[in-house]
Every structure is written in C-alpha cells, then in structure tokens.
Amino acid sequence: MTVDTAPTPEDDTGFDPNGVRDEDGHINQIWLDTLRDHLANEASADIIEMMAELHPADMGDVLEALGRGERLALVQTLGDRFDYSALTEVDESVRIDLMELLPNADIARGVSGLDNDDAVSILEDMEQVDRDEVLSALPTFERLNLRRSLDFPDESAGRRMSTDFIAIPPFWTVGQTIDYLRKERDLPEEFYQIYVVDASYTVLGTIPLDKFLRSSRQTKNEAIMNTNVLLVDANVDQEEAARDFERYDLIEVGVVDEGKRLVGVLTIDDMVDVIHEEATEDIRLLAGVGDEEISDSVWDALKSRSTWLFVNLLTAILASSVIGLFDVTIDKMVALAVLMPIVASMGGNAGTQTMTITVRALAMRELDRRKINRLVFREVMVGLLNGLIFAVIMGVIAALWFRNTGLGAVIGMALIVNLFAAGLAGILIPLGLARLDIDPAVASSAFVTTVTDVVGFFAFLGLAGLWFHLF
Template identity: 55%
Template sequence: MKETDAAAPTDLAVRDENGHLNADWIQAVETAVKANDAEHVQELAGDLHAADSGELIETLSREDRVALVQLLGEGFDYTALTEMDEPVRLQLLEDLPPDAVAQGIGELESDDAVFILEDMEQAEQDMILAELPSVESSQLRRALEYPEDTAGRLVQTDFIALPPFWTVGQVIDYLRSATDLPERFYEIYVVDPGFRLLGAVSLDKLLATKRSKKISKIMEETRHLVRVNEDQEAVARKFERYNLVSLAVTDDADRLVGIITVDDIVDVIQEEAEEDMMGLAGVGDEEISDSVFETARSRITWLVVNVFTALLAATVISMFENTIDVMVALAVLMPIVASMGGNSGTQTMAVTVRAIATQDLNKRNLWRVLRRELLVGLMNGIGLGILIGIIAATWFANPELGVVIATAVLLNTVCSALFGLLVPMTLNRLGVDPALASSVFVTMITDVVGFFSFLFLAAWWFGLPF
C-alpha cells in the first residue's frame, strides 16, 4: 500500500452547502485511489450512503471507478449501482470480476438485484446468476422473466408470510428469534398452505393485541394488491391514491410472490416523469453520461421527422411566394404568428400528456376539458392578437396589417389549443406514446395553420396575387 500525502484531509464534508458533492472531498478521494491507499479510501468513502456513493462513482474516471470499488472491498454497497446512470453502471459491471459482482448482488434485496441485472446482456446475466446460490438465482431468474416496467420487476421477495392459525404470541416470538428477517418490514402477510394470500396484519396492530389471539382474527383482507404483470405506472397510482407504504404482489393463481415498497415506487414516479419530460423534447431515454454517438443517435429520429414536417410548412409559404414579394412585411411578421401558436399548443399539449399519464383525462371529462382549452385559447388569442396587432400597425404604419395579423394570431391560438389536446389523445388511442410524438405534430399543425391563415388573410384583404 502506498502512503498518501499527509496533508490530505479526512474530515471533509461529503456535500457542500448547496447539496452538491464537495469538490475538495472528491479530489481527496481521487488522490487516495490513485495512491492505492485502501485505508484512506475507507476513511473518506467507507460509510457513504448508496446515493452518495453512486454519485461519487459517476464523477470519477473509468479506471478510478474500478479501483475505488476494489479498495473499498466488502465495504462497498452494491446498492450504489442503482443510483447511477445506466452507461456508468454497465461499464463498471463489465470491468469488475464476475465473482465479486455476484457476491455484491447476492447481498442486495431482490428488487435492487433485478434492477441491476435487467440491463446486462444475457450471457453476463447467466454468468452472474451462476455464481449465486440456487434459491436466489431461481428467484431472480423468475423476476427477470416478467416484462419490463411491470410489478414483477419491482418485487421484493424478502417478506414475512405466516399461517392464519398462529397466535400473536407465536408471531412475536418468531420475529424475535428469526435471523433471516427482511431489513425493513411493515406488515405480516397471512397465507394458506397453497401460499395464497388471505390478508395482512400491520405491526402496530400486532403489538397492540393480546398474545393469545390468532392472527386470522385480527388480519385485514388485503384490499390493495397488484398482479405481477400489472404496469408499474398503475402500481405507482395505487400507492399515490391510497397513501400506501407497501403493496402485496400476487400471480394469476392469487399466490403471494412478493411485495413492493414505497421507496421503489418513488423511483418509478421519478422515472416516469423524466420519461414524459424527455419524450416531449424528443430525446427518449438519454442519460447525461451517454457518449456523443449514443446521444446523437437517440436524437436524430425525431429530428429527421421534423425535417419533413418543416418541409410541409415551407410548402405552404411557397404557395404565397408572389404575395410575399409584393408585401415584404409579411415575411417579417409571419414567424410571430407561427411562434405564438406553437407556444400555445405546447402549453396545452404538456397539460394533456400529463393528464393522460395520470389518467385524469378520460371520456367523461373530455368535452369539458376541450371546451375549457378552446375558451382559454380564445381569450389568449384575443389578448395576444390585440397586442401584436398594435405592434405591427405601429411598426409598419399600416393599421390594416395590424388587423390581419391580429386575426391570424387569434385563429392560430384557438387552433393550437384544439390540436394541443386532440393530437395527444389521438396518438394515445392509436397506441403511440403521446409524450414522444405529440410535439412534432402539434408544431407542424400550428406552423401550417399560422403561415396559411396569415398569408391567406393578407392576400385576400389587400388583394395581393397568390
């Protein structure tokens, strides 16, 4: 082991006053890692929370990441792998010895282990699973067979299930003596001999009941449960709607296969929100740590689609080439009309996409929401139209031109409100993710309507040639 600089600090705060990782602390860790000083690395980063550890690893170079994990040894919490970007995680798993990865994953809760394994190649998965005990390996293989983004992938197989004929005293004595209990648990699940779920008993109720009472007498029927193939968004909505801490997961035969806890659902909610936000910008599941090539590839698809939608808008403009030649002011003002419509449409679209994702928008309230958006578009269109009309009339000393652009802005704003709602709804009906595809089509429609309405009205009002 090499000695690090004696002046290297070990009492630095991990995070600064703004909540970011302390730059001096990161530098100290890098110095200790490069010096191969395991003792100093343990002092600096041995007791980190998994979230801090994951963020630290992301800041290091690829070589230093591996060295840090190896210097931490058994002190490294592999839960940190769930706290870092996928490209960084896959690189680190690729560089670490399979037996060390298998040992680390074997110590994780099953849902965290599945989260790490699911992004790996099949050959790498098999290599890791082969290193695990047969029981753990079979549980993880079964979880990996469930479709992505379903409850089965979030299942935690460490839970407590007991028969209904046990007394409260037996249950308490068991909990005190057992050595393989989950790290955290909130309920005791009651199952029959076929492991079919009968009900659950919360810990507070268990501790407040006399020892002689059977748990079948105090258990509550599990009203909120999910199937293994249920979409994770639906699971998240149940947690949100009913303020749940944990939720039982059953298979099609009503057998209890595991539980989902609220900490995992917080990650799901964040993931789905990020997915919608990134989709609206047309960048898919891009990570900040992706390479230049991967980033360019993830963005190019919708940019190519946008080329053709832009050509459609350009075609509309070309139809009024003679009109623009006669009145050059139209070329100056027409981007304003399209821009106002595009911004208005984006506002309506964002609200609609989110309402679809949360299932707040449905057949019962569609017409009410549509009427509201049209009225909002009408009010905003009148206000913006008057403002822009006055500006244009003053700018070009032409009050009639102000009337024309004001009318075009009004028409395009109302149209954008209409299609900002209808486009996401239609895409959703067709099975296309509205978050990913809506912005391209809404922008195309507002551009086309904006250019056409303004140029057509100008040509008609001033008697210009088409």
C-alpha cells in the same frame, strides 16, 4: 452551563472539507480531488477510510463523478467493502460500463445478499450469458428468487418487488407470531405489515404493525386481519403500481402471480423511484431525447436526438412550402416576413401548453369520456379567448409599427385562427395518438408544432393576400 466545542475544520469556501457533500448537496470537490489523489497513488488504506460508512446514494454520486478507470480502481480497491447497491443509484450507462469491466465472479459476490429488487436492477442490464454465469454462482434459493423476478416483463411490478416479507397462518395467535419474529433470523430488515396466508400462499388478509402491537397475545391473527386487501399483479406495469400507491396512500402492498399467490412486496421507497423515473422519461420524450442521460457519450446523445430532429426538419420543410405558396404576396409587403414568426411562435407555445396538460392527464389516467369532453371545450375556449386578447394587442402594435391598419387587422385575425387551432391540436393530437397505441409523449410535439406552423403561416399569408386583393 456553557459547553465549548471544537470548531469544525472548514476551508474558505464555507463547507467542511472532510465531508463528501458541500453545502449545495453536490460532491465536495476538495474531498473528490483527495480521493483521486489516493487512487492515483494506490493508497488503499486512505481510500477505504474515506469510503467507510458512505451511504449507497453518496457512493453512486462519487462513481458518476469519477472517470472510467477511476471507477474501476475504486471498486477493485474496496473489494468486499464495496456496496453493490450503489450501482442502483447511478445512470444506466455508468452502471453498464462498470459492470462490463468487472469480472462476473466479483459481481456475483456483490449482488449476493442484496435486496431482491436491487439485485434484479443490476442483473437485468447484463448480457444473457454473463447474467447466467453470475446467477450460477449464487446460492440456490437466492438464484431461484432472482430468476423468477427476471422472468417478469421489463418495468413490471415483478421486477421491482422485494421477495422478503412476513407471511403467517390465520390460526396463529399474536403471541405465537411475536415468538416467531423474535426467533427467526431471516426476516426483512424493514416491514410495515404482516400477511396472513393459507397453505398455498393465497393472501387472506393483512395486519398493520400498529394494530398487531396493540392486540393481546391470545388474539388470533384472523380476528384482527384486514380482509379488504389491495394486491398488485406481478405482470402489471410498474407505473400502474405506482399509481395505486399514489391513489390509495399506500406504504406497502403485496405482489401476487398468475395463481394469486403472494410472491413479493412493493414498498413506498421503490415507488418513489418509479414515479421519478416515469416523470423523467415523459419529460425527455416530450423533448425528443429518448432515454438520454447526463453521463451518456457524445455518440449516444447524437443518436438519441437526431431521429426527432430529422422529423422536425421534414415538418419545417412542410411549413416552408406553405410560405412558398405566397411568395408573390410577401413580395408586395416585406412587413409580412417580419411578422410571420410571431404568428407561428404564439401558436406553437399555446399548442405546447395544451399538449403538456393533455399528455400528463393521459399518463396519469385521469381522463374519462366526460373529462375529455370538458377538457376539449375548455382548451378550445382558452385558445379562442387568448386569440382575441393577443389579436387586439398585436394588431395595435403592428398597425403603429408599420403605419398600416389593414396589416394590424390581418395579423389579429391570423392570431385568433392559430391560437384556436393550437388549442384544438394540443388536445386532439395526443388523444388520437393514445387511441392508436402510440405514446403521445413521443410524437405529440412534432405534430402539434407542424399544425400551428402550417395553420399560422397559411392563415396570416392567406388573409394578407385576400386583404390586398380586396383593398
């Protein structure tokens, strides 16, 4: 039997205009324009209808797509219907700007009842005075939990953890625990394991839900609990915690304070966000753009980029000064000026390849002494072999281009020297910066580029001068 269904209304672009996202996953422009019209006309009922049942992630993208005044109007129109967890889905600059516009009383109502980690991510961006005012308006228990989390260092496991977890004594039976879970109203919305603790909340073991549900009601919790438990210190960096999730394939892990007492849990959804944030941060730092975001203003982007551009200017001047040492040599053959950028560019790209591999390995804590020695040897050999390969290719091209065999030999030898130096610099510079407790993702690029430029120019022009002098 065939059942006919009414076709979904679509416009000529091929996607449902009633949906918030188009076929590419972006905010549907027709939907967004409709929302903007309703905001301009203060059509509250239509706005509420459009935003009803919207996921916080979609709500966050909508907020980023709207202008500054439109965001405020949307939040104020929705009132208590606005899910403040959407603020954890937007760029930091958008979140801070919106919260500066909202009254603290509204923020207090919004964060009340949110998961601890979501509330902390919102409150930590506020000025201390405003934060204290918001916290003072919250219920006592919730306020104390949030203050405790905010006392942990920035980007620590304590800031990321949820304080909602299930802890039971070891002498309870499975049946007692099930009865407790059925009767207790204030339970986490989702949980993956049960924590067995003593009177001081020291973790004795954990019970995965699959094992728990397969056990008889008469079985005591201590008989089925896993005693080999991995726990995370609340003060440890969130990136370290995320690395544990990746290494041991975790879904949830308990967080303990200095006294080894259970204070919260980290779950895989939070760690996915951490991994994404840390990877994004490293990419930005390698490019010298700091913590810049798409939603930042022109002034913020300018401040983020100008510092490292100034450093690059100084290093470029250093490279140019090397060229200046060989002005007489360049005057003898204009072809040298044509070929110089090739040597520097090849060295710069090769150095960047090695540097990227090294910085990632350092970030993932993959390097020990044995691996470092192996990596240094590998990258030096790769640089040397690449130098030989491209020396032959570019030497032949230069010789045919300028009808000068000697010039082909010079640029070939220069490429060997520079690609060898690039491989060495690309690994030793990040390792040296890490040893000095300087983030290699921040400073490596400028130093590696400087080395390859200086070595490339010096090798090429120096060998050319020597060649002209001898022949």
